[in-house]
Amino acid sequence: MIPSPDHLLVLPVAIPLLTGALLLIFARWPLVVRRAISGVAAVLLALIAIQLLMMSGDDAVRVYLLGDWAAPFGILLVLDRLSALMLVLTALLALFALAYAVQEADSDGHNFHALFQFQLLGLNGAFLTGDLFNLFVFFEILLLASYGLLLHGGGAERTRAGLHYVVLNLIGSSFFLIAAGLLYSVTGTLNMADLAVQMRALPAEDLPIAAAGGLLLLAVFGLKAALLPLHFWLPHAYGAAAAPVAALFAIMTKVGAYAIVRVFTLVFGVEAGPLAGLADPWLLPVALASIALGTIGVLASDDLRRMTAYLVIASVGTLLAGIGLMTEAGLSGALYYLVHTTLVTGGLFLLADLVANGRRVGARITPRERPAGAGVLSVLFLLGAMAMIGMPPLSGLIGKLLILLAALPEPAVQWVWTVILISSAMLLIGLSRAGITLFWRGPPSPQAAPSALRLLPAAALIGSSPLLVIFGGPLTDLAAATAGQVLNPDRYVEAVLGAATVRETVGGAP
Amino acid sequence: MIIELLVAFFLVVGASFALIGSWGLLRLPDFFTRLHGPTKATTLGIGGTLIASTIYFSAQTGGPSLHELLVTLFLFITAPVSAHLLAKAALHQRIRSIAPPPEIDEPRE
Amino acid sequence: MEALVAFAIGLLVACGVYLMLRARTFPVIIGLVLFSYATNLFLFAAGRLKTDEPPLIYATQSYTDPLPQALVLTAIVIGFAMTAFVVVLALRARGELGSDRVDGGEREEER
Amino acid sequence: MILQTAVYIAFVMISLATLLNLWRLVRGPDQPDRILALDTLFINTIALLVLLGIHFGSAVYFESALVLAMMGFIGTAAFCKYLLRGDIIE
Amino acid sequence: MSRWLPHPLLSVTLLVVWLLLVNTVSVAQVLFGLLLAVVIPRFTSAFWPERPRVRQPLRLIRYLLLVIGDIVIANFHVAHLILFRSHRLRPAFIELPLELTDEFAITVLASTVSLTPGTVSADVSADRRTLLIHCLDAPDPDALCAEIKSRYEAPLKEILG
Amino acid sequence: MALGWIILLPLIGAVVSPLLARAGRDAPAWAAGAATALALLPALWHAPAIFAGGEVLTSVPWIPQLGLDFALRLDGLSLLFVLLILIIGLLVILYARYYLPKSDPLGRFFALLLLFQMAMLGIVLSDNLILLLVFWELTSLTSFLLVGYKHGSPEARRGARMALVITGSGGLALLAGFLLLGGMVGSYSLSVVLASGELVRNHPLYLPTLVLILLGAFTKSAQFPFHFWLPHAMSAPTPVSAYLHSATMVKAGVFLLARFFPVFSGTEVWFFLVGGVGLATLLFGAYTALFKHDLKGLLAYSTISHLGLITLLFGLGTPLGAVAGLFHIINHATFKASLFMAAGIIDHEAGTRDMRRLNGLWKYMPHTATLAMVAAAAMAGVPLLNGFLSKEMFFAETIHVQWLTQSQWLLPAMATLAGVFSVAYSVRFIHDVFFNGEPIDLPRTPHEPPRWMKIPVELLVAVCLLVGILPGQTVRPLLDAAVRGTLGEVPAFSLAIWHGFNLPLLMSLVALSGGILIYTLRHRLFALHDRLFPSVTGEVLFRRGTRAAPWYSRGVMDRFDNGSLQRYTAWLIGSVVVLIGAALWGGIELDGGLWTPIDGVSVVAAVILVIAAVGTVVVRHQRMLALVMTSVVGLVVTLTFIHFSAPDLALTQISVEVVTTILLLLALFFLPGGERPEVSMPRRLRDGTLAGLAGLGIALLAYAMMTRPGAPISDYFLAQAEPLGGGTNVVNVILVDFRGYDTLGEITVLAIAATGIFALLQGLRLPLPQGDLSGRRWARDAHPLIMAAISRPLLPLALVVAIFILMRGHNEPGGGFIAGLIAGTALILQHLASGIQWTQERLRFRYFPIIGLGVLLATVTGLGALLLGYPFLTSAVLHLDLPLIGELHLASAMAFDLGVFLVVVGTVMLILENLGRLSRQPHIHPPEEGS
Ligand code: NA
Ligand code: NA
Secondary structure: OOOOOOOOHHHHHHHHHHHHHHHHHOOOOOOOHHHOOOOOOOOHHHHHHHHHHHHHOOOOEEEEEEHOOOOOOEEEEEEHHHHHHHHHHHHHHHHHHHHOOOOOOHHHOHHHHHHHHHHHHHOOOOOOEEEEEHHHHHHHHHHHHHHHOOOOOOOHHHHHHHHHHHHHHHHHHHHHHHHHHHHHHHHHHHOOHHHHHHHOOOOOOHHHHHHHHHHHHHHHHHHHHHOOOOOOOHHHHHHOHHHHHHHHHHHHHHHHHHHHHHHHOOOOOOOOOOHHOOOHHHHHHHHHHHHHHHHHHHHHOOHHHHHHHHHHHHHHHHHHHHHHOOOOHHHHHHHHHHHHHHHHHHHHHHHHHHHHHOOOOOOEOOOOOOOOOHHHHHHHHHHHHHHHOOOOOOOHHHHHHHHHHHHHHOOOOHHHHHHHHHHHHHHHHHHHHHHHHHOOOOOOOOOOOOOHHHHHHHHHHHHHHHHHHHHHHHHHHHHHHHHHHHHHHHHHHHHHOOOOOOOHHHOOOO | HHHHHHHHHHHHHHHHHHHHHHHHHOOOHHHHHHHHHHHHHHHHHHHHHHHHHHHHHHHHOOOOOHHHHHHHHHHHHHHHHHHHHHHHHHHOOOOOOOOOOOHHHOOOO | OOOHHHHHHHHHHHHHHHHHHOOOOHHHHHHHHHEEEEEHHHHOOOOOOOOOOEEOOOOOOOOOOHHHHHHHHHHHHHHHHHHHHHHHHHHHHHHHOOOEEEOOOOHHOOO | OOHHHHHHHHHHHHHHHHHHHHHHHHHHOOOOOHHHHHHHHHHHHHHHHHHHHHHOOOOOOOHHHHHHHHHHHHHHHHHHHHHHHOOOOO | OOOOOOOOHHHHHHHHHHHHHHHOOOOOOOOHHHHHHHHHHHHHHHHHOOOOOOOOOOHHHHHHHHHHHHHHHHHHHHHHHHHOOOOOOOOOOEEEEEEOHHHHHHHHHHHOOOOOOOOOEEEEEOOOEEEEEEEOOOOOHHHHHHHHHHOOOOOOOHHHH | OHHHHHHHHHHHHHHHHHOOOHHHHHHHHHHHHHHHHHHHHHHEEEEEEHHHHOOOOEEEEEEEHHHHEEEEEEEEEHHHHHHHHHHHHHHHHHHHHHHHHOOOOOOOHHHHHHHHHHHHHHHHHOEEEEEEHHHHHHHHHHHHHOOOOOOHHHHHHHHHHHHHHHHHHHHHHHHHHHHHHHHHHHEEEEHHHHOOOOHHOOOOOHEEEEEEHHHHHHHHHHOOOOOOHHHHOOOOHHHHHHHHHHHHHHHHHHHHHHHOOOOOOHHHHHHHHHHHHHHHHHHHHHHHHHOOOOOOHHHHHHHHHHHHHHHHHHHHHHHHHHHHHHHHHHHHHHHHHHHHHHHHHHHHHHOOOOOOOOOHHHOHHHHHHHHHHHHHHHHHHHOOHHHHHHHHHHHHHHHHHOOOOOOOOOHHHHHHHHHHHHHHHHHHHHHHOOOOOOOOOOOOOOOOOOHHHHHHHHHHHHHHHHHHHHHHHHHHHHHHHHHHHHOOOOOOOOOOOOOOOOOHHHHHHHHHHHHHHHHOOOHHHHHHHHHOOOOOOOHHHHHHHHHHHHHHHHHHHHHHHHOHHHHHHHHHHHHHHHHHHHHHHHOOOOOOOOOOOOOOHHHHHHHHHHEEEEEEEHHOOHHHHHHHHHHHHHHHHHHHHOOOHHHHHHHHHHHHHHHHHHHHHHHHHHHHHOOOOOHHHHHHHHHHHHHHHHHHHHHHHHHHHHOOOOOOOOOHHHHHHHHHOOHHHHHHHHHHHOHHHHHHHHHHHHHHHHHHHHHOOOOOOOOOOEEEEOOOEOOOOOHHHHHHHHHHHHHHHHHHHHHHHHHHOOOOOOHHHHHHHHHHHHHHHHHHOOOHHHHHHHOOOOOHHHHHHHHHHHHHHHHHHOOOOOOOOOOEEEEEEOOOEEEEEEEEHHHHHHHHHHHHHHHHHHHHHHHHHHHHHHOOOOOOOOO
């Protein structure tokens, strides 16, 4: 039988790539046309992503051999539960961010839609790839697109933040290359599944080199994930970015988290021999420190955008705390929390923009003016804040509970619990102060209230939180199944290294 | 053998010119005199080595291998322009010159 | 030879890092350029050092590892794109912030 | 044998030449001096490539030499333009 | 003719360059070279609108041979100066009044001057009437001036107008 | 599932009532009332079974991962609370309908009230710890919204936030406690937990679990020292106070004590913690209540005190204590709710709650006064009222319990003391408001409230009386059921007014007479109190805390994140150094055996590299010079690539380097630098150390790496490049075929860079330097003749070279990248030599379409394979045997490479040209140097 490659796997990459290229070629077409093209692509991506997620539900690991080269020689796309989940999350977030952007923000600068598509390309590519160096390439794509998007619209604050963000990430990218070199030099391969296999049989004298490579990767991914002390770029960048961009960026830190999960479960996973658990001593402390710092940042913020940015740091910490446990329960909780925090922080960024547009003092947390449409906005803020704090009955609670529970049998339990719970209490203080100051104090603003159409994306993203709770059963099952699959990399390795090319089967080249 | 000798000859001659040009760059007293060394001596130096290469590869492959001529040609076209631009820049900057520099049509500071 | 190359890479890293830690954009960019030279050499060195064994299938019997070369080529081009971006961004910062400082002092200069 | 010796001698001479260029480049004293030194360094490097080609009996160095010649010129031109006008593309 | 081959000489040069590049002469390469020789000048003709009109190609070749010879001599001369007289040089700037008007011709002259004995062209005056030349060792600037004019400028004027 | 409706109906009501707000003020009230009344039905439906000793359980799985089921449990205890919540809820709804101002459409209010009701019902009905917690925190949240209902007032906001933070944080502690408890027992099912008391009490984690759960209970029930939020919550509308802060929400804490009584009680820790806190709260609340001039403030502290009483009762750990506690829960709910409502009526009608101004209201509202007096008497524990009965039981229990081994009398004495104060403030409530002369300066003349506003109070007072007189006939079955639900069995206890002359009765009498005495001495006590207790309370600490938290946080952030990229970079490099250090910590065998001989040329190159690299650092302030040095480094790197068999890399490196140089020169025009270094020695030392360590680490790794023999996958590429990839330049075949996907990504990077850079340059205005750093003005001649004249013929030559490099890339060093760079630089040379305008006039294409087309071409080439049934980017080779020309290989990879070429040309041109255009923006003249 001829194995027909499932071309659906390549579409999450091909669609934004083609769309981006078209948008460049026709950069002078009317904005409305470009919006339509971008929107159609985003919807298509979402549909495909959902289809892929459903496909991944059979627990199979699907492989797409690009260029029809067998692993480990060519580059391949791998669709497992984790990558499918990330694809769906990205697509959904993008859809709402775009829905918000097309109402105004995309006209503030040049080529917004092309950059947006390229951003999606980078994200999807990073989630799908099974090759370490290719991961680097798609990191660069998503970073460069994010630089462009971050700076979209201009302004001093954005420029300063952008400069810091770009320089730090350039350094990070260089370390990625060094890490790739180190790993390649001892394993002779770049395919992550093959790396996993090679890692198991690595001679003792090569271990320090591989360890250095792995730890460098940890630093690189930690930078993307904004883990302490590599987080500095985030509050400034996210606080300054245009709202839909910041909303889309909610997934960016998760790319770092994703990469940590992927590499440190597959390449340095339980079966990696002496290097198994390479990241373990580092992840948890750093994650907890990030929670603490994010929380302090939330308390210190005097701007709703900045506050949301620090919420991202705190939530990344929580996420990584779950991942850092390196157990199925921890990972499962972290994955659920990942979905929650991505959607909700995305919504909060949009909300912050609605607030800023609704008053003459912007998103500053000052009682000088209540935003127009404070009623709806305050409800959204309340929901978002509750979700981020981890108050019931919203998704943050479920996520944090799963992580706390997962920590219970671990030696570090008191640390995890103390930090997460105290952080929650502090967030409660900070967010209640912000909410009261913004929505309960001060005279109403004369600005126009946001239209329903503008509210919709924010409402949908924040409103996902109760849905995540109502469908918490199936979702946590999905997260658990995903965690289970990720923590048993054998199937991944078999699927990748066993994938047959069309060439072999048909015989001869096309 | 003759070919080998030829190659060796052109190589050594070329390298000598390159070295002399660089020596001039080091030893000559001011910028404008230093400019002469590299633009001429070095181009011929490269010319020599390239001729050596042409001969060598023509002999080795059995057919004419003339593509080194392209490099020579290119250098001969560009080297005078580089020198010209450098001199222009130096005149503009009014850097130290043994020969009395002419009044040039340049804005004063 | 390996020691020499390793030394060169280390030196480039050190010089690059030192420059990246400077207070103004231009030296930082130069630092990034040096650092990326080092990185490219490092990745290249992952294929080991072989003289006169270019991976061109016609002449010699043995070839150096071509894969790191392909990777470095990609890295060089990406590095160029990134450098270009950061250069332009530095200019933009100069225009928007009125200064080329990156040590936090640009805020004071704005005033 | 003669050829090999000649190649070695040439290597030594060209290497020496590059060191002399470097000396000028470091010492200056003026900007044109340094650019001139850089330009010469490029040209000597081309010679080095040709030598390598003969040394290894390999033609793969030719393109490098050609491109080096082109790029060296463009670099020097850009530097000079900078000294003259500051704005190199106007 | 001018539409299809705006620069016949350039086209020939490109064909030769192509064949030099591929370092072989085969039917396929000649055909491809011809294709390039036609296409590239068409594409780039706008960049080189003031097409130099070569009146006497044979004299051009003679001129080139002369210059190559001079270059070799120049190199020996300069090498001598560098090695043995570097401290007793009498450098000078001389201003060469130009009779040539064509930009390309002036350029060729300036290049020739730079490549030949002890001289580097340093500047062309804004009115393009004078070429400033730096001489490495010029005991007699006027004589040098005259030599350049007769040896290089005069034939160039005949060839390129 | 009928149980679910108890919770669901209020939720439905919460959704419906605001929707009805447009239909007038009655509609939402009716909806709320109906929802509450309907919710009573299922409870009453199950009541007989519960009274008969049964319990009703229902469970729907929700999030199994979490052990979270939607599991409900109706037993005696929960039935008691359900009835309290719903019945008092009904009364409050009726009351609120008349209490709230006419301007309030009521929809939002009832929605929040019903949401709260739902949450409260959820707490008492949950049979799952997590579910209980969910509802628990929901009550905190809805109470926050209800307290802050009138958020125009600062007191309301402060009170709301305080309540939220204290009870919400307590909820987090509770969460932790529950998780521990669930972990111990192995299940989050309440039924399982209740059956595992023995296990829990002997578990090593018993103490932390208990403390955490108690933190939740104590914060919610306003126990000392967490009590202070409750008085502040009095800024809520009075119906809210009556409902949340007397009858229901504050009872959630004691509910928890009751619920977990069989699990946790009976240990010394329990006794001391729960009893101690209860006692302290009892005394503190009773004492403080006396000194509150605000009616609701008095009631609030009274509530605190009574909650302390209940806590103490549970803390005693005896079955009879628990019985008394449960009984007092009922009694307190009835009299305190009615007192709040009465206070609300007074406030509503008189316009103030300040007892120093309220006097002699008896004359104006005798009916209300009577009701209030009866309720207050119940609060004071006057016989024939329900408060008396439970207080008697309390006194009796204190006597029977051993408190602090030596002193038998201490606990009864303290209980009596609390009773004294309790009587005193009750007397104050009656005398100071309804008698005590004439009202002072009231905003309006008080009169009786509307009829329907009094009905709830009347009903509640009637209950006080009924229970007080006929306890056995009225409350006994419910209490028995509740006791059974709590303890599992009903201990023998007597519920009668008269137990003969005994110690408890004596204590009651002492309390009554002592209270009256104290009240008469109140003025001297007020003065003493003001002197003795300056307001250093938990409240002040809380306020300082909530104010200090942001302040300290800001301090931390400012110190940690000073906005300096240098610091961020230093942390990044430092982290990497640490991580590399960690990897090498155990030692590394540096020499792996591979060794390549060293040669003179390499040494010379290394010397050049060292001098140039160090030189770059040294001369960094002379930026152009630094750039020259960097070029030298780039040249040596190129040489290294060539030397070690990488001609493609060398070609790329040298081309990229020149383009980069042009780029940096363009930037240098606007960033000429020239400032002096102002860096301190410690900073240089720090940076130098970091740089040195990073360099050392990476050099060690590089050496170790290079000397090891490796077994890379590349043999496959070398073997298959020609047969399968159709090319002999393996690097190029990898780039366009084996790893064409990388290359596709890479040209996309270029396209994005071009896009981003273009956007960045739009509208950018920079000061144009009029001369170089030495102050010399720029040369006049923008386009030197000779340069222009030479660069023009160079263009076609360079293009031929570029095409040559492009065409042969598959087999020889070269390819789309290098070709693109060569063509791009040749075009840029035209810009350099003749200017943008001149070049633009001749280059009649726009760059974005070129870039887009390049990406598109590469992508579409890749997609072509799909048509043949092959995956994306599969290459095809077409072998043609043409006459004259010979064999011709047409690989699809060439089309791919052409796409690469287009992108590179377009990107290089777009970037450099647009950078060049910067100087044509409207001028900004630079400020004078040094300013
Ligand atoms: Na009074
Ligand atoms: Na310009």
